[in-house]
Amino acid sequence: xxxxxxxxxxxxVLEGAKPLDVGIPAQVFxxxxxxxxxxxxxxxxxxxxxxxxxxxxxxxxxxxxLVWADLVFIPGYRFPDRDDxxxxxxxxxxxxxxxxxxxxxxxxxxxxxxATGLLDGRRATTHWHYTRALAxxxxxxxxxxxxxxxxxxxxxxxxxxxxxxxxxxxxLRADLGVAASNHTARRLVAAPYRSGGQxxxxxxRVPEPLGERFAATREWxxxxxxxxxxxxxxARHAAVSPRTFSRRFVEDTGYTPxxxxxxxxxxxxxxxxxRSELSIEQIATDVGLGTGTNLRLHFQSTLGTTPSAYRRxxxxxx
Numbered sequence: 254x255x256x257x258x259x260x261x262x263x264x265x266v267l268e269g270a271k272p273l274d275v276g277i278p279a280q281v282f283x284x285x286x287x288x289x290x291x292x293x294x295x296x297x298x299x300x301x302x303x304x305x306x307x308x309x310x311x312x313x314x315x316x317x318x319l320v321w322a323d324l325v326f327i328p329g330y331r332f333p334d335r336d337d338x339x340x341x342x343x344x345x346x347x348x349x350x351x352x353x354x355x356x357x358x359x360x361x362x363x364x365x366x367x368a369t370g371l372l373d374g375r376r377a378t379t380h381w382h383y384t385r386a387l388a389x390x391x392x393x394x395x396x397x398x399x400x401x402x403x404x405x406x407x408x409x410x411x412x413x414x415x416x417x418x419x420x421x422x423x424x425l426r427a428d429l430g431v432a433a434s435n436h437t438a439r440r441l442v443a444a445p446y447r448s449g450g451q452x453x454x455x456x457x458r459v460p461e462p463l464g465e466r467f468a469a470t471r472e473w474x475x476x477x478x479x480x481x482x483x484x485x486x487x488a489r490h491a492a493v494s495p496r497t498f499s500r501r502f503v504e505d506t507g508y509t510p511x512x513x514x515x516x517x518x519x520x521x522x523x524x525x526x527x528r529s530e531l532s533i534e535q536i537a538t539d540v541g542l543g544t545g546t547n548l549r550l551h552f553q554s555t556l557g558t559t560p561s562a563y564r565r566x567x568x569x570x571x
Contacts, residue, residue, distance in 0.1 A: 259291040260428070263322035265346075266296045266312055267330045267338055267365060269305045273414035274328030274359045281421040281437060282324075289429070293318045297342055305331040316345040322354050324424070329360030329379075329414070334386040337368040347371065350407060357409040357424065359417035366408060367391040376403045377410040401507075418443050430567050431523040466491050467498075467505055474514060478521050478541045482514050518542055519555050526564040533560050 262282045266275055275294070282290040294310070295318035296302040302310045319325055325346065337343065346369050350356055358366040363379035364387060366372055373393035378384070384398035397403060402411035402420040411420035418441065425434040470491040474482055487510050488498035502510045521540040525531055531539070537548035545560075552560050 259289045261321055261323045262290050262292045262326065263314075263318040263324070264292065264294045264326045264328065265319065265342075266294060266302045266304070266310050266328065267342070267362075268303055269331035270302065270310065271305050271329045271331070271360065271414065272308050274330075274362065274417055275304070275310065277359065277414065277417040278326040278328070278357075278421055281418070281425070281441070288433075293321070295319070297339060316341065319345045319349040319354070320352075322349060324355045324357065325349055327356065327358045327362035327365050328417075329358075329362045330365075331361075333361035333364035333379075333383060334390055338365050343369050353407075355407050355409065355424075357411075357420060359411050359420065360413050363387060363410045364390065366410065367394050371408050372405075372410070375405045375408065377405070377408075378403050378412050379410060380413045430527045431520050432527045435524065466493075467501060471506075471513075475517060478514075478518050479539050480541065482541065484510050487514075514541075515551060516555070519551055522548055522552070522560065523556075523563065526560055527567045536560070 262278065264275060264279050279292055279294060282288065282292050293314045294312050295314035295316065296310070296312040298315040299313055300311065302312055304310050327346070342365070346356060346366070350369070350371055356366055356369075356371065358377075358379075360380045361383055363372070363377055364383075367377065367387060367390070372391065374395070376395045376397050377387070378397050378400050379387050381398055384396050387394065388396040400412070401416040402423060403409065404423065409420060409424070411417050422434050422438055422443070425437055470487055473490055474487060484495050484499065487502075488495040491498055493501075499510060502508070502513070506513055508516060518540045522536050522542065525536045525539065529536075533545040533548060537543060537545050540548075542548045542551060549559055552558060552563065556563065
């Protein structure tokens with residue numbers, strides 16, 4: 254992210270745009286003093302854009318916002334498998350990408366992104382109802398229907414509207430760190446983080462109230478990361494067998510229980526590195542990783558960097 258100015262975010266509203274898909278990036282990256290982003294909502298031209306679900310949008314900007322933007326969101330829209338967006342929209346998206354902007358599609362916005370050719374040969378996803386249509390319309394795209402979002406670096410895609418929140422929080426984590434992402438999640442009353450590898454939908458083979466019980470167990474574990482957390486202890490808290498707990502936990506989160514605990518400990522360490530001056534050894538103890546050596550090992554395997562280098566990323570210029 255440029256250090257000298259806020260990052261510029263454009264939300265491109267296409268004909269038939271879905272209300273939640275438009276609102277999510279506009280709200281997550283809302284222009285405010287505490288967030289280093291500036292948001293512009295745009296269309297093919299300034300003025301009224303007919304949306305989906307009975308709503309229309311009056312946008313202040315046209316495609317010039319894509320020239321201005323560092324990050325462009327393409328919300329989902331109705332009937333994406335019929336016709337591609339107009340050529341000037343496709344050309345503007347390609348030009349923005351060539352200038353270095355990231356392009357992020359929410360739900361069926363993936364069809365507009367695929368129409369640019371920028372997803373050819375890359376993994377992508379969209380709402381589960383449209384994954385086969387996307388694969389049929391754009392056979393060079395490696396469509397993955399079993400994930401919440403896909404990050405291919407300069408092009409990103411997500412599943413349905415709620416997955417758009419996950420994608421936005423994922424981008425925030427990369428740009429600003431875990432603390433900022435978690436703060437935004439709390440503001441939205443959303444889950445702090447769901448892995449992109451989590452399935453979009455799961456046929457429930459156990460009673461639905463069990464999902465609430467597992468969510469309570471995850472919250473319980475997050476408050477006890479510095480303590481020993483074994484599969485047996487987690488299953489005992491959820492009042493199910495370890496086998497049932499493991500199977501259902503993977504369905505709910507995309508991680509095994511121990512993978513999730515390790516990821517939670519690394520994330521807790523990241524937040525402490527961003528927001529405190531505690532030593533590496535103390536942070537390792539506080540988050541349940543034991544030693545600085547162990548923390549460094551898991552940082553390298555999970556994030557490809559060291560705790561010290563990560564800390565420097567978030568303290569430069571202070």
